[in-house]
Amino acid sequence: MTDHSETAVLGNEAAPVPRHSASEIAEHELIQGSSLWKDAWSRLRKNRLAVASLVIFLLIVVASIVGPWLVPYNSQEQDLFLGATAPSAAHWFGTDTLGRDLLVRTLEGGRISLMVGLIATVVSLAIGVIYGATAGYMGGKVDATMMRFVDLLYALPFTIFVILLMVAFGRSMWLMFVAIGAVEWLSMARIVRAGVMGLKKQEFVEAAVSLGYSHKRIILRHLIPNVLGPVIVIATLTVPAVMLLEAFLSFLGLGVQPPNASWGVLINEGQQNMEIFPWLLIFPAFLFALTLFCLNFLGDGLRDALDPKSAKD
Amino acid sequence: MPLLEVKDLKTSFYTRDGVVRAVDGVSFSLEKGETLGIVGESGSGKSVTCYSLMRLIPEPPGRIDGGTAMFDGQDLLQMNEAELRKIRGRRVSMIFQDPMTSLNPYLRISTQLIEPLRLHFDVDKKAALNKAIAALEEVGIPEASSRIHSYPHEFSGGMRQRVMIAMALITEPDLLIADEPTTALDVTVQAQILDIIKKRQEVLGTAVILVTHDLGVVAGNCDKVNVMYGGRMMESGTAEQVFYNAQHPYTRSLQKTIPSLQTKGAELYTIPGLPPDVSKPIHGCAFYPRCPYPKTGAAEGDRPKLVDLGDGHCFADCHFCDSSAPIESVLTTDVPVEDITPAGAAE
Amino acid sequence: MLKFIGKRFLQGILVLIGIYALTFFLVASTPGSPFSSERAMQPEILAQIEAFYGYDKPVGERFLTSVGNILHGDFGPSAVYANRTVTEIIAESFPVSLKLGSISLLVALLLGIPAGILAAVKKNTWLDYVPMSTAMAGICLPTFVMGPLLALVFGLIFAVLPVAGWFGPEFVVLPAATLGLYYAAYFARLTRGGMLEMLNQDFVRTARAKGVPEHMIVWKHCLKGGLIPAITFLGPALAGIISGSFVVETIFQVPGLGQWFVKGALNRDDFLILGLTVLFASLIVLMNLLVDIAQVALNPRLKYD
Numbered sequence: 001m002t003d004h005s006e007t008a009v010l011g012n013e014a015a016p017v018p019r020h021s022a023s024e025i026a027e028h029e030l031i032q033g034s035s036l037w038k039d040a041w042s043r044l045r046k047n048r049l050a051v052a053s054l055v056i057f058l059l060i061v062v063a064s065i066v067g068p069w070l071v072p073y074n075s076q077e078q079d080l081f082l083g084a085t086a087p088s089a090a091h092w093f094g095t096d097t098l099g100r101d102l103l104v105r106t107l108e109g110g111r112i113s114l115m116v117g118l119i120a121t122v123v124s125l126a127i128g129v130i131y132g133a134t135a136g137y138m139g140g141k142v143d144a145t146m147m148r149f150v151d152l153l154y155a156l157p158f159t160i161f162v163i164l165l166m167v168a169f170g171r172s173m174w175l176m177f178v179a180i181g182a183v184e185w186l187s188m189a190r191i192v193r194a195g196v197m198g199l200k201k202q203e204f205v206e207a208a209v210s211l212g213y214s215h216k217r218i219i220l221r222h223l224i225p226n227v228l229g230p231v232i233v234i235a236t237l238t239v240p241a242v243m244l245l246e247a248f249l250s251f252l253g254l255g256v257q258p259p260n261a262s263w264g265v266l267i268n269e270g271q272q273n274m275e276i277f278p279w280l281l282i283f284p285a286f287l288f289a290l291t292l293f294c295l296n297f298l299g300d301g302l303r304d305a306l307d308p309k310s311a312k313d
Numbered sequence: 314m315p316l317l318e319v320k321d322l323k324t325s326f327y328t329r330d331g332v333v334r335a336v337d338g339v340s341f342s343l344e345k346g347e348t349l350g351i352v353g354e355s356g357s358g359k360s361v362t363c364y365s366l367m368r369l370i371p372e373p374p375g376r377i378d379g380g381t382a383m384f385d386g387q388d389l390l391q392m393n394e395a396e397l398r399k400i401r402g403r404r405v406s407m408i409f410q411d412p413m414t415s416l417n418p419y420l421r422i423s424t425q426l427i428e429p430l431r432l433h434f435d436v437d438k439k440a441a442l443n444k445a446i447a448a449l450e451e452v453g454i455p456e457a458s459s460r461i462h463s464y465p466h467e468f469s470g471g472m473r474q475r476v477m478i479a480m481a482l483i484t485e486p487d488l489l490i491a492d493e494p495t496t497a498l499d500v501t502v503q504a505q506i507l508d509i510i511k512k513r514q515e516v517l518g519t520a521v522i523l524v525t526h527d528l529g530v531v532a533g534n535c536d537k538v539n540v541m542y543g544g545r546m547m548e549s550g551t552a553e554q555v556f557y558n559a560q561h562p563y564t565r566s567l568q569k570t571i572p573s574l575q576t577k578g579a580e581l582y583t584i585p586g587l588p589p590d591v592s593k594p595i596h597g598c599a600f601y602p603r604c605p606y607p608k609t610g611a612a613e614g615d616r617p618k619l620v621d622l623g624d625g626h627c628f629a630d631c632h633f634c635d636s637s638a639p640i641e642s643v644l645t646t647d648v649p650v651e652d653i654t655p656a657g658a659a660e
Numbered sequence: 661m662l663k664f665i666g667k668r669f670l671q672g673i674l675v676l677i678g679i680y681a682l683t684f685f686l687v688a689s690t691p692g693s694p695f696s697s698e699r700a701m702q703p704e705i706l707a708q709i710e711a712f713y714g715y716d717k718p719v720g721e722r723f724l725t726s727v728g729n730i731l732h733g734d735f736g737p738s739a740v741y742a743n744r745t746v747t748e749i750i751a752e753s754f755p756v757s758l759k760l761g762s763i764s765l766l767v768a769l770l771l772g773i774p775a776g777i778l779a780a781v782k783k784n785t786w787l788d789y790v791p792m793s794t795a796m797a798g799i800c801l802p803t804f805v806m807g808p809l810l811a812l813v814f815g816l817i818f819a820v821l822p823v824a825g826w827f828g829p830e831f832v833v834l835p836a837a838t839l840g841l842y843y844a845a846y847f848a849r850l851t852r853g854g855m856l857e858m859l860n861q862d863f864v865r866t867a868r869a870k871g872v873p874e875h876m877i878v879w880k881h882c883l884k885g886g887l888i889p890a891i892t893f894l895g896p897a898l899a900g901i902i903s904g905s906f907v908v909e910t911i912f913q914v915p916g917l918g919q920w921f922v923k924g925a926l927n928r929d930d931f932l933i934l935g936l937t938v939l940f941a942s943l944i945v946l947m948n949l950l951v952d953i954a955q956v957a958l959n960p961r962l963k964y965d
Contacts, residue, residue: 046329152675154895154948157940159903160921164683164933167925168690244802251804251907252922264802271808275816285805292800367869394874402870409869414862418961419884429870464960480870 040229043305050301053294060291064110071104076259087279094279096269105261106284112262113288116177116246117239123181124242125235128188133227135189136196137215147193150186158183159248166254173256176249180242188234195227229306236299240292247288263288314386315342316487316520317366322380322390324358324365327373333592335361337544339380343537345487348514348521350535350552352528352567356588358544359524360410363490365390366522367407368397385487403433406481410493412473416465422476423461429484448479452509471502475509482513489514490522495530507534529571532556540564543589543599545616563600668952672945677727679941680934684726687930688719730938736931738924746935749920754939756826757905757916760839763832764901767840768847773890775844776851780859780886781878791848798845803904807838807911824913835912839904843897847890855886884958891955895948902940 044050077100087094093102135146165179208217247264249255256262261269263284270281324336336358343349351359364370366382366389382389384405392400406429409415417425426448427441436444442461449457452475465473474494481489491510495503511534514521523535531538531552538555540547540563548561559565566584586603589595598604598616710716717725729736735746775795779788798806811834815823821833858864859882867881905918913919917936924932956962 152671152678157679157899157902157937157944159899159906160937160940161682161686163906163925164686164937167928168686240800247802247804248903248907251802253926267802267805271804274808274812281805281808285801288802289797289800289805293796296796296799369865369868398871398873400871401868402872407866407869409862409866411862415866417861417863417867417881419959420881421960428867428872432871466961477866 040302040305044301047301047304049297050305053297053301057291057294057298060110060287060294061114064107064114067107068104068111071101071107074101074104076100086277093283094277096280097273097277102266102280102283106263106266106287109261109263109266109284110287110291112256112260113243113246113264114291116173116180116256116262117243119177120180120184120242120246121235121238123177124185124188124238125231127181128185128234129192129227129231131185132189132192133196136193139197143193147190150189154186159245162245162249163252163254166249171254171257173260176246176255180245184238184242184245188231188238191230191234192227195230199227233299233303233306236295236302240295240299243288243292263291316345316347316385318342318381318383319362319366320381320383322362322365322382323378324361324370324375325378326375328592331592334544335375335591336365337591339539339541339544339546341537341539341546341549343488343520343522346514346518346520347537348523348535350531350538351522351524351541352526352531352538353541354526354584354588356543356591357526357541358591359526359541360492361544362541363407363492363522363524367401367405367490368392369407399433402429402481402486403484404486405488405490406484406486407490407492408474408477408481408494411497412470412477413497415477416473418465421462421464422468425465426461426476426480426483429480433484445479445483448483449476451513452476452479453505454479470498471506474498474502474506478506478509478513482517482519485517486519488520488522490524492524493526494523496526503530527571528567540567543595544591545599547600561600562604566603664956665949665953668949672949675945676938676941680727680730680938681723683934683937684723685719687933688722690928726934730935735935735938738929738932741929746931749932750917750935750939753915753917753920756914757909757918760832760835760909760914760916761898761901761905763836764839764843764904765898767836768843768897768901769890771840772844772847773851773887776848776853776890777855777878777883777886779848779852780855781874783856788852792852795845795848798841799849801842803838803842804907804911806842807835807908810834810838811911826914826916831912831914835908835914838908838911839901842904843900846893846897850889850893851886854889855882858882858886888955888958891951891958894951895944898947899940899944902943 085095093106096102096105131146131150135143138146162176162179162183165175169175243263246255246262247267250262250264251268255264258265266284267281267288270277270284274281319342320340322336322339323334326333326335339358339362341349351362353359361370361375365377368377368389370377377390380390384400387396387400389397389400389405416422423442423445426445427438430436430441430444431438446457446461449461454460454472454475460468465476468476478494489510494510495506498506507530510521510523513519523531525531535552537550538552539549540555540561542563548555548559548564550558555564556568559568569582570584584603589599595616715722726736733747735750738744738746738749741749772795775791779792782788801809811823814821814834822831823834825831855878859877864877864881867877872881902918905914905916906922907918908914909916909918910922917939920932921936921940923929924936
């Protein structure tokens with residue numbers, strides 16, 4: 001009996017042992033991973049506010065994508081004789097000063113705003129995850145330098161740069177995606193780095209290192225899947241931030257350019273006419289705020305669901 | 314009149330997934346200066362028992378459903394917040410399992426140490442500080458007069474637990490509740506901490522409730538022992554009775570798990586199975602599914618009654634109470650107490 | 661501690677130089693010079709000005725000259741507004757923006773932090789739900805919707821406050837509220853989160869076991885740690901208030917720096933953009949320095965190093 005326990009401690013059985021245990025440990029983590037997601041999902045489902053947010057948000061997304069085809073008006077079609085009319089059976093959201101149907105314009109605006117939110121978030125996600133994972137994984141001086149740089153960037157007045165970029169290089173939508181994405185990746189990088197730092201010390205990563213896997217493989221196959229939870233939360237919260245920034249640019253006339261109109265553009269048009277034609281502000285502003293509301297609540301709900309320790313009830 | 318007399322204490326947590334009956338009918342009494350050990354696995358309700366006495370159960374989701382806890386003629390369970398505040402930290406103090414998180418990292422040790430004095434007595438800051446330094450010295454902290462101004466993170470785990478003890482005893486309370494005070498500490502430090510508690514208790518005449526999952530810790534430190542399982546009392550009596558004349562199959566199983574009594578090099582004995590899920594109603598005997606001597610019908614019907622064997626030795630929730638259980642006790646009077654305690658284990 | 665401040669200060673200077681360089685080359689990479697605008701100007705004067713500010717010289721040299729000028733307090737001329745230097749514009753409008761900005765920040769802190777503490781202490785009661793839902797709504801409404809809405813309600817419907825201009829104390833109310841409420845919402849959420857985290861800590865249980873009354877648990881035991889997230893957000897909040905002022909000053913016609921920056925950016929007024937960027941960045945860098953110091957002061961586990 002004594003013999004048995006001693007060999008286990010000393011690890012006398014040499015080569016095959018680590019290989020075997022590494023794959024076992026990795027598999028074990030995978031299994032744990034899937035049940036983690038299941039748990040998170042069941043916790044999220046119990047959060048009524050988050051579920052309602054998810055449903056409403058999906059409705060808005062579907063309406064924005066499908067809606068414009070179902071409304072019998074074209075968003076560019078002007079009717080200057082009609083002008084701005086209040087909501088009616090023919091025009092549910094009314095018409096704007098150029099006689100354009102507001103419903104179809106709002107739905108198409110939703111398409112653009114949501115697309116801006118999505119693409120800029122993907123840009124920020126890509127930068128943030130790669131940067132954060134690299135810093136966290138490398139550790140030491142590389143990490144210190146990289147994160148000090150992030151700290152410094154945090155101190156910058158970013159909107160100023162986005163404005164200057166838009167002024168200097170024209171008001172293209174693609175530039176806007178990149179400009180917004182490039183300034184919104186900092187939190188993402190921090191979160192991913194923290195996650196990777198914590199995971200790196202765990203056995204299954206050490207096992208992968210001992211197997212001689214390449215850094216790239218370890219980062220992609222082992223670390224990133226494991227920090228996915230917090231990344232999803234931050235991404236969910238980045239979308240509304242990006243949409244707000246786009247609306248801000250639209251106010252300055254630097255956002256989406258006519259004849260296209262995002263919610264930001266519509267809201268800005270609406271607020272200029274709010275005393276005479278209040279519906280021009282109310283509909284786009286309501287949908288915009290509702291979308292942001294849903295995304296924020298969903299993000300909070302996801303955070304609670306994925307990190308049960310922070311769930312307070 | 315005993316210092317503390319608890320009768321039929323019931324505490325539940327009302328969660329989304331159902332009602333968790335964490336403590337389900339616990340009774341015991343404690344005289345001045347006595348030490349009571351509460352032993353059980355995790356989830357047995359021993360900590361919740363203590364929190365209920367201190368009324369530190371977060372409500373909601375927790376709720377004390379019934380029972381009384383007469384402390385010096387007053388029922389702790391019926392007190393309002395203001396009355397409780399006069400008792401807490403003054404007449405009943407508590408120390409916790411994890412000294413790393415139980416001290417406030419944002420406040421100096423000195424601030425935290427003098428807080429009970431300043432709250433409960435009319436003392437000025439300087440006098441309180443002097444008393445706090447003396448208290449630190451008494452629990453064996455070197456250079457107390459300078460180290461008192463440090464922050465908790467500058468202390469090791471064992472040192473912090475010493476601070477906790479000094480803080481709990483600085484008002485010379487009648488009762489100290491120690492909730493697994495050594496669980497989070499190194500084995501070598503465990504014995505020192507128990508020693509300090511014991512010494513201070515002798516000086517101050519404080520009664521102590523010592524909660525632990527380690528039967529070995531109870532040996533040599535306690536006058537009385539309560540064994541808990543699934544929120545219920547399994548066996549209670551004097552330390553002698555519970556150790557050398559254990560009746561309940563669960564107590565005997567627990568004895569077998571004491572590391573220092575097991576064959577060196579052999580795989581450590583653990584009780585097979587898992588503690589019961591107290592969020593579901595338990596019929597009959599709570600220990601039945603893991604009992605080495607299950608008796609037909611023990612998993613049905615009412616729970617077994619508490620039986621007094623005379624001399625205050627009780628055992629309960631067992632269907633063998635009519636006769637001696639057919640299980641050998643690993644402990645006999647010829648095993649010296651020193652062999653059971655963790656100090657012995659450290660060697 | 662002095663060493664820590666010195667080190668952070670030097671870092672701040674480096675950041676400022678970096679920001680200035682970035683802005684400078686961004687602006688310089690746009691074709692043309694700021695003086696070749698529609699503004700009628702005699703060619704020799706144009707050439708003279710261009711030569712004076714080095715537009716005939718290579719970009720690198722121009723950069724160094726402009727850094728030198730700024731160190732002497734000369735931010736250059738405004739390209740769009742004749743006979744005005746950027747220094748004059750700053751001197752005139754900075755007090756306005758400073759007033760608006762600091763009052764907004766005060767509104768944000770004085771409203772947000774108490775609301776957050778209250779919500780955390782009274783968790784899951786209406787004192788939690790009402791302010792927190794309001795805060796969430798506040799975060800979801802862009803300033804340029806909030807501003808006109810406040811103007812509509814208090815300026816036109818109740819007609820108690822002026823909606824445009826900058827002539828007396830009452831003119832501060834609506835713009836400062838528009839800017840401040842938005843960040844009050846953020847501070848409220850951050851403070852609530854921070855306080856809840858503290859209130860769930862084991863040491864709160866220890867304090868209760870000592871007989872510490874609830875109000876002291878909040879003020880003495882939890883406030884320091886609970887405020888850290890809000891304090892950390894001060895830097896981003898200041899940056900946000902500055903960019904928010906671009907919108908709010910336009911809506912309420914406040915003659916502050918925000919309006920000038922928007923005009924400058926849209927009209928390619930190089931020196932104005934550069935001057936204002938340096939000023940804004942210095943303010944933010946200064947705020948971040950203060951935040952760094954405050955963080956170490958609040959959290960004993962951090963050290964000045």
